[in-house]
Amino acid sequence: MVVKIENLVKRYGDLVALDHFNLAIEEGEVFGLLGPNGSGKSTTINCLLSLLEFDKGKIEVFGQEMKPDSYELKKDIGVIMQNVAVFDELTVYENIDYFCGLYVKDKTERKKLVEEAINFVELSEFRKFYPKKLSGGLLRRLNIACGIAHKPKLIILDEPTVAVDPQSRNKILEGIQNLNANGATIIYTSHYMEEVEQICTRIAIMDKGKNIAIGTKDELKAMIDLGETISLEVLELSEESMTAIQGLPHVIKMTYENHLLKVKFSKGKHNLLRLLDLMKEREIGFGGVHAEMPTLNDVFLEITGKELRD
């Protein structure tokens, strides 16, 4: 077990930020903490890193209790904070070297690690740049390099792609998968469900400081009734036809807005065929057809009654 959190409670005055939160992360996982802003993801990470004091609970990393002076444990942890944490007065190379130096004392080894980190985040041509001269995406990549240069076994990334352009985002996500492939266990927090779905092997969905669901993305999707959502472009649709569609087997919900018909089906076979047959039968003309499998947002919506994006 790489990380074990038991009954973690953290209060900010009257606000309960973490409410008896539990978590167990195995070696080699890319573990996603997914939840809307304010759900407790960053608080969990900060408690895990012994930055925050908490009211109750126990945190273990690599089988040992995590404390502010757990220096041996800290050697194997790399952290990429939500806010970019670099010195404005140091260049790209110097920043990575500075932070790597807090972990690795040997100069030769550190030089090699810093070079590897620079190449990993593809900042070679910016090595002499000061942070203020870097774009948002490049700055995020520098932030990552500072956190992973010492080759940690556990890497914690707290919303590393906030305010990042799509190209840099893809590079960051690719990089995280490479780090995992090289043996690091990853904890990844985000409120972007697409990212979490894309890279995480297991996901915990958080809301109001609680772990409301945990599992692989397929396991999470299997927890809900929704099977698929079928969308059709329809020019006109009578009340009668709408009633007929609602009467089809497995239909959970149907909406028709701006010439777009959306039908949500529970799990079942031949839903699309049945719908298309009905359209043909009633001679209803339609354009594009699009079928969507449930997303993590649907999981969140069904469990909490609200959108993940809210």
Added chain:
Amino acid sequence: MQHFWYQIKMMFRNPTGIFWAVVFPVILGGLFYFMFGNIGNAEQFSEIPVGIVEIQEDNMFVEILMQVETGDGISMFQTKTYKEKTEAEKALEADEVQGVILLDGGEIELVIKESSIRTSIIQTFVDQYLQNKKLIEETAMTHPERVMGLVENLNGEVQIQMTDIPLKGQDKDPYAQYFYALLAMACLIASSVGVQNGLAIQANLSPVGARRNVAPTKKMKQVLVDFAATLCIYCVLMTGVLAVLVFVYKQEFGSNVGLILLATWVGSFVGLAGGTMFSVVLKGSKSTKEGMSVVFFMVSSFLGGLQWGDITYILEKNCPIVNRINPATLMVNAFKSLSVFGDYRKYAVNLITLLLIGAIFLVISIVKLRRCRYASV
């Protein structure tokens, strides 16, 4: 060593820190130089006019009063005798005399219009005289055979005491005090850098602080490396500031430049440690802590006599503890100990006190920081 050099690089790449440490004191020193330059040359020590009203004659007191001289052989007091107290008081009111001494048998009373350096000299003399007189009388009662020897000793002591009065009268340049206070302020400006050091190690105040907190290097080590690096820079900067004051503004800091430099380095140590402590101990935002460091060096410098030279004498009279613990005053006194009195013991006492204050600030900072978890990040 790697962090030490990076810290030094960061300091040099931050022009704001250097401006406050060097440019600001040099500009202010320039202003002092042009303001006081001519006045200083013109002003020489002059005798202090003292009114005497002998309700009952006290020849011995008057004789001693007239004999007192400064180290340069100038008479300390110029006496004017008045028959009536009211007449003397009129002279005092008209600033013809600085103080009126009423002699009534054994009783001596000093009347002054307002507190100043010159009235402090009169008061010091009167106190010393009364103390010695009492000592002689007591010895005459118990050991009459020792009286002569005692009187001889006390004569010498009166001279020593009077030449030892730490006032402008002894100083070649009466405005040197302002330059001493300016140099003290330059050292204490280090507190603003100390605050930045403190902010950069606290997870709840800076993202960099959070990153450094999760690293396996002990916080005490990180704090001390930052501190040592910035102190080294400050020592170099203060050497530069002192050089400008001595060579450009022609200020005299005594012949022992090494000890003056040492005092500025110790002063910078206190400033840095104070800033670090403010950033760690005080609650509030980053700007509150930065603001407090400015308040610290400005108030300390004011109490050390930067804006108003007489403040230290007023404090000495009414609240001497402030002068014993205020870093700027201790620095000014250390500079004076060398340049005015050549008193190495006083210099050492001031420096040791400063070192103790700085060490206390630093220890408090480290104790507060180590193994710390934050309420919010």
